[in-house]
Amino acid sequence: MGALRQTQGVETKHKLSNTLRNWLPILHSSLSDLGEAMTPFVEANPVIEVKSGFEEDFEKKIPRKIISRGVSNSRTEQIEALTIQSRTLYDVLDEQIGAPLFPTPVSQRVALYVIENLDEYGYYDGNTEEFCQKNSIDRETFEKIRLRFLHVEPVGIGAKNLAESFLFQLDNSEISDQAYSLAVKIINDMQNIHAYSKEECFNEVMHVLSTFKNPPNIEYQEDSAQIIPDLMIYFNDEQQIEVKLNDAYYPVINIDTSYGVEHEFVRQKIKEAKSLVDALDMRKATLYKVGLMIVEYQYEFFTGGQIMPLTLKTLADEFGHNPSTISRAIANKYIACDRGVLAMKEFFTTAIDEDVSNAAIKEFLIGLIKNESHEKPLSDMKLLALIEEKFKVKMVRRTIAKYRKQLNIAGSSERKKLYKLGV
Known part of the structure; x- marks a missing residue:
């Protein structure tokens, strides 16, 4: 296993500080919406000057190593990570x-x-x-x-x-x-x-x-919205996996201290401006730590394997927060890796059993369908029995039907008709 090297000197904190509590919109917003989330605070503060992080080309900010390995993935098509993902309905x-x-x-x-x-x-x-x-x-x-x-x-x-x-x-x-x-x-x-x-x-x-x-x-409903990853995860030349913040896209905040600090109003606005800077740093620290933990728990995925069971509660316990806080923190956040640009929430899969994720069940289900008899396709009950035997878990037929539908796999009778049509 490659060593995990931390390339960002970001200080991680166990508890949310008062600064972050005061600036939760900054944590909850996507990277592309970060500037908009800051607007109310910036417009009310004359000592703040903001330079947008969107002025440079996105592709200049993503390490080329992200697309160098080309690991195959049966769960998701490879997405070229040097482009901004913008898929309409x-x-x-x-x-x-x-x-x-x-x-x-x-x-x-x-x-x-x-x-x-x-x-x-x-x-x-x-x-x-x-x-x-x-x-x-x-x-x-x-x-x-x-x-x-x-x-x-x-x-x-x-x-x-x-x-x-x-x-x-x-x-x-x-x-x-x-x-x-x-x-x-x-x-x-x-x-x-x-x-x-x-x-x-x-x-x-x-x-x-x-x-x-x-x-x-x-x-x-906002088809034109760009999806910008918060994190890049890739293997370097030494085959060490790196977690890197896409901090080049963060707005740069300059605090104008030329105003007379003897005025209480100015002192208060400077204090608020510094809190905004702290909030951005806390956002980076929080998401970076999430990235490190995703690598720790999902290392097999980044080397071409399956996504393993991982719940929000696991991360919440590590952070000392409520799972709902973690859920909001990862909402609309993305990771760019050599297997595509993926939503952070995709790395959190329900555990059917302690060591079995629903992603693993779906992978096995796809394999069963691919190799089934065209004359006698497997019924949901038969699929259920094979899955229970393989993974040593108890499930219900309804769950198998649900997974099949999510994978756009027709029922056994419909598949039999399709096979006869040569589809």
Whole structure:
């Protein structure tokens, strides 16, 4: 194993200081939005001068070693780390038009029409009748194909309304079988939601519903936003893994001390300006420490392996914070490495068991499907049995179905039809 070398002389602190507590927006914002988060403090302080960190080309700030190794990855396509990742909703959807969800010309034509007729919130708003007549497709066939958007990411896209979008998301959720039927009733009767408050699983349903995206395209409503990684992780010439802050993108704060410090107002503004500088340093220190811990727990991933189980609570315990604080700290933060530009949250996977992550289960599931008999594809129950045998864990069929849908893998009967079509 290569040695871990710390290249940043950033002081890490165990507890959030008062400075960071006062400037939480700086910690929570993405690197590309950092300047905007600082604006209210800067505009109210005449002694602060800020130079933007976006004036230089992004590609000059990323170590070329990040793309030098080219480690293969079955989880995610390699993304060239010397470019700014900016994928629109339509880029993401276009990549999913094809097998197994839309293997035929007809299904692809319907899928394209649905995508072209999404409204500003991501709901389908096309003229189905006109399309069906023009393309000699019956309405029932059109609807069957449109409903395959249940398995498209982001989940909820292509639904006709909020209720259907929530039903799409419900089938991709972790809700228990017992609470599922109640959730369907509540989603179809949202106006009378409180009438179900006495039901046994009401709290579980409300918790699950609170995690749903509303509207379904909410993550893509600012398509032009640039994704700038906070950290770069790569192997140097000595095969040592390095964690480097993308601090060249941080705004530079200059404090003008030419004002008369004898005035209380000026002294207070200088103190506030120094607190802003401290807050930026604390942001760097916090994220750098997160990067070091990700390398420690996910070293196998950076050498071409799988992402291992890692929970926010693990990091929270190390920091001495609440998991919700860590969750907000890593939100909208990215890491550039030789396997792509990845969201920090991707490194935190649910542990099915102490040493088994859901990512490992999905990898194994993909392998099973690739090698299955085309005459007799594996059912979800058979997949469940093979996974339980392999990993020595207990799961439910519903979880297997959920993972399969997340991976855009059709059910066994649908796969059998696709195999017969030669897909």
